[in-house]
Amino acid sequence: MSQIDLATTSLRELNETLQAQKGGDNQTAWEILNPRGSHALAVGLDAPIEVTVKGHTGYYCAGMNQQATVHVEGSVGPGVAENMMSGAVIVEGDASQYAGATGHGGLLVIKGNASSRCGISMKGIDIVVQGNIGHMSAFMAQAGNLVVCGDAGDALGDSLYEARLFVRGSVKSLGADCIEKEMRAEHLELLADLLDRAGVDAKPEEFRRYGSARKLYNFDIDNAY
């Protein structure tokens, strides 16, 4: 295990060191000390390494991640795992707004709550939130899965494309063109796999599925004011 202490190492040096990892050697586990809310921690990683952040972080933690597993032992600021391509990001605490925004792939697990705009414009990422999510989550979500074990705020899935949304608790309101859909066997199977990979103890049968009504796909003159 290699340790990098941000009390004595600059953020740029830390990110350069982690970004230089190619994998394939023995140095795969990294621990970051004293993050103290720093922005852009462990961003742009592209190797199968494991990074543990010991504390709370600021904006854009683990952004653009590929292959790496980033574990935050604290809460994260806005835009965690933004535009993630692959790998995993696990947050022990809460996440601020637009967690997992525009993510193309990989798994984002938030063990606390996520605030507004969680999974906005997601493009294939899987997001599992053990707590609640805020308003406008999965806005314009295009692909991937958003699993919420708690409640969802206002306007869930507004202007949704093909992402699948699973919510165990209540949904304050659905956004435009987002509807509840039938939970079929293949969805239960998909959900079981996601919950398992996220390490969440919950029964897929307790969730409801939401998705796009596909009414906004084509221009409809009757929608004009």
Add this chain to the structure above:
Amino acid sequence: MCGIVGLFLKDKALEPQLGAMLTEMLITMTDRGPDSAGIAIYGAAGNRAKLTVQSDNPDQDFATLAKELEEALGAPVTLRANDTHAVLELPADQVEAARTAIADRPGRIRVMSDGDVIEIYKEVGLPRNVASRFNLPSMSGTHGIGHTRMATESAVTTEGAHPFSTGPDQCLVHNGSLSNHNSLRRKLRREGVRIESENDTEVGAAYLTWKMQNGATLGEALEASLTDLDGFFTFVVGTKEGFGVVRDPIACKPAVMAETDQYVAFGSEYRALVNLPGIDAARVWEPEPATVYFWSH
């Protein structure tokens, strides 16, 4: 952008360190707002009112101000100068007369705040420099609010810096921008509310003061702001007793809070809170959109 910090002390033992803790928080928020900075500090109450004033020519304006006011008011007035600002102490029933006398005299002295305990210090410049010219770290108090500004809605001037005070012991700092401030300013001025600048935040502050003058509690005034103010805002409001927080329903503007047995702290980012005592064990959370929070002594 803009950065906000706030500290409400529960533990009296920390009161002598309030200025030092707030200054450190303020400087950390420099990259959210490098053009101006300000702080409202709530200190000990005496038996007289405090009027904080500012001048671009402090040596000239402050030299005779106390004497001039004593003559105009027929009451004892003391003046404690601090760089471009000065705190006047005078009988509580003479505050309005003092404001009139200050407005009528030659020179340009601006009134930053009045009340029993509030003092406001704000200037253009890097937060570190603003803090040092007023010696903010040496100040003590029960609670305080600070702001680092990146201007959007009005010019980078002393008047445009936060906090804004539009009522006794009240102040407001703001991250965001209000879009209906011009129409609301006209409406409030018709109602006789004093608004000094072209700044959007001052209109927000004046709106809350006006609501409270008409019988609303601070909580009710903040609730009403969610309907009547259009735009983006995270507000932190100070009163004699404590401070409140409210965010607009969209809640784009960031906010982090921390609470321990010793204090309640607010920061635009968690970074602002990292040097507070016991922060590692504090309850840290993001205030909900369109929800009013308030702590009072």
